[in-house]
Amino acid sequence: MAGYIVRRVLQAIPVLLGTTFLIYFMVFAMPGDPIVGLFGEKTPPPAVLEQLRERYNLDQPFIIQYFIFLGNIFRGDLGVSFSGQPVVEILAQTFPVTLRLAFLSTVFLMVGGIAAGLVSGLRKGGIFDASALVVSLIFISLPIFVVGFVGQFVFGIQLGWFRTTVGSGAPWSDLVLPAIVLATGSFAQIVRLTRASVIETESQDFVRTAASKGLSRNRIVPVHILRNSLIPVVTYLGVDFGVLMVGAVVTEGIFNVPGVGRTVYQAIIRGENPTVVAFVTVMVLIYLVVNLLIDLFYAVLDPRIRYAK
């Protein structure tokens, strides 16, 4: 087990290096000079332009810029934003917010999606199954910003159940509506996946054996059926964590959540390379960690899976 974890962590290093390089290259290749953008409609004086380019190392060729960036990272210095704030500080402020949003959203997905999928699977062809299918199809066909705006208008402005946007400090209660909106994007997949998996597991021999042994339905469903049906669903949740991060860009914009998505979006528009690269690197890191955790979780779900070698 320990050996497996060490191997996975070592594998993450080249992945991270590759990602920073790719991201840095893409940001670098973005046309337009961010410093010119700073001046708005006004044309910057050439002398000032030169000074500023020098300050942010923008006058250097790409590969030099990249190595300066890498060197600084190892010294724990991720650079500063145009507004003079250390990127490390921005990371520390925004990531907890987005992680909380993604976590809440995952909880909603697991509770809502898995429950609906389980019931659908157990009562295949029933009314619940049919309506769950319809609802999840509606969610899957609506872009997240539509769900976001409609949700904000109906539940925030019309009914007043939730605050229209997320207030100062992003309290959990304000994050509920954005998390639900974020969850709708993957809701359908989770429901369908759980349903199919439950149906398949239900026809397995061990389930029939359990029933013949005289075990109650209350024991068979959670312990025998659900647990064994969860492996594909959990895998999907891991992959989906990345999708949640992406969806956060839109959702955070709509609900004014001071999180990662909003910050990255603004940094891209403003061409703040250090901020963009640092954020994406941390996102990749989180993605890797989440997926490692999920792989480890398999062993818990199915004791036949062993990582020891």
Add this chain to the structure above:
Amino acid sequence: MKIKRIGVAAIALAAAGALTLAGCTTGSPESPGAGEASSAIVTVNNTEPQNPLVPTNTNEVGGGLVIQNVFAGLVYYDAEGAVHNDVAESIETDDAQTYTIKIREGLTFTNGDPVDAESFVTAWNYGAALDNAQLSSYFFESIEGFSYDENVPEMSGLEVVDDLTFTVTLKQPESDFPLRLGYTAYFPVPASAWEDIEAFGENPIGNGPYMFEEEGAWKHNERIDLVKNEDYDGPREAQNGGVDMILYASTDAAYADLQGGNLDVIQEIPDSALETFQEEFEGRSVNQPAAANATITIPERLAHFSGEEGKLRRAAISHAIDRAEITDVIFNGTRTPAKDFTSPVIDGYSEDIPGSEVLEFDVDLAKDLWAQADAISPWTGSFQLGYNADGPNQGWVEAVANQIKNNLGIEAAGAPVPTFAEFRTSITDRVIQTPFRTGWQFDYPSMFNGLGPIFGTGAGSNDGDYSNPEFDTLLDEGSAATEVEAGIEKFQQAQEILFEDLPAIPLWYTNSMGAWGEQVDNVEFGWDSWPILHQITKSE
């Protein structure tokens, strides 16, 4: 009736009297009414400042609104753009070139540092010095000693006479210099700031009607909390207890908060609400021309747009655009068709400058002029209009292109550039090969500001490389005039030349738009399209 969120007990004093009185007269719960000071905190939307909050390094609206309210300059602008003294006791000159500026006695920054001649001169020298690479350095260009070729730590044109007096010598006479002094770049900075200007940019200490609620009141990407500066002694005394600026990444989210009652004042209207906001917030919204305009620049260097042919074609294009229709249909009346090169809120504005007929929609004349140009050299290719696609431009650009296409019978289309930075870079580097959209947001309410920096030969923002000696002469004469009226006359004559050459085709003035909730009163938007925060009152 509860006084909400008072940081310092003293803040309530002024308002408390009013509140108690209102409380005594039983049966009139309405308070505080119009004109009365309140101690409640007003919330307003804003965007994350792009740069540290140093006056000479703040050139965009997000940071500008903060600087504007945390600092006080020598002069300030009222809602109409008229100039009044704030920190200045007097600003005097005989020749429009040398100015003697006297500062009112006894003013201090919120940390106790005195507001003196030194606090202005040091700040200006810092802003101008090349090594500091301040974004607003060009505002000091006209002061004697300024240079972009070498680092000048102290400009020869600035001289401290005594504690409260300093003189400014310009490179040449510029009569509108005093008008500029209300712009954020000219604000004073306390002596203690220079020890660590970076820390100052994070927690600025000013002398204005408001101050930071506490160290670290700028919660990045979230909010900036300002409270009333009790020590501020000037014409802009705050009529509320403070202002919380909530930082939004999208105007839509801010608008939703206004609808949901979580925001008092919104200083922008999202595109999605342009059609409805005036009805929804009836009597509590504003939609009026501001000191900003939109134009199309067609550089001489483009094929078919030089010399006499170019003049004819520009005039033809101008006549082919139905400005009223576009401002009405595309912008829902939130733009005002242009009648000159400046803006209706600028002193000296006139609708009837000779030559302004070129802005009238006239298809026959347009066709005629285009045919005359064709006689010089037949038109080839298609007319493309460059714009940045990350802003709300596509709609109107396509509409303008369609009108040109239909009315002149030529191929015309929009030419999108993905981002603003890329768009501006291609313009700055002179590599853009199409006509392109331009716009000007006035820095200070003076006609010169809308003409000199854009159309003067070799001027900083002369994107089309326009040059006309006659125009330059008139600008210089206008600047040298010591009488405001005489100056304006020259500037209007200069515009006559622009109407003939059309280095840029004026389209419309950008309106300032905003709305506010029932709980606030006395909301007014200034000439610069910012809400005038200090005079807002709020019940509760």
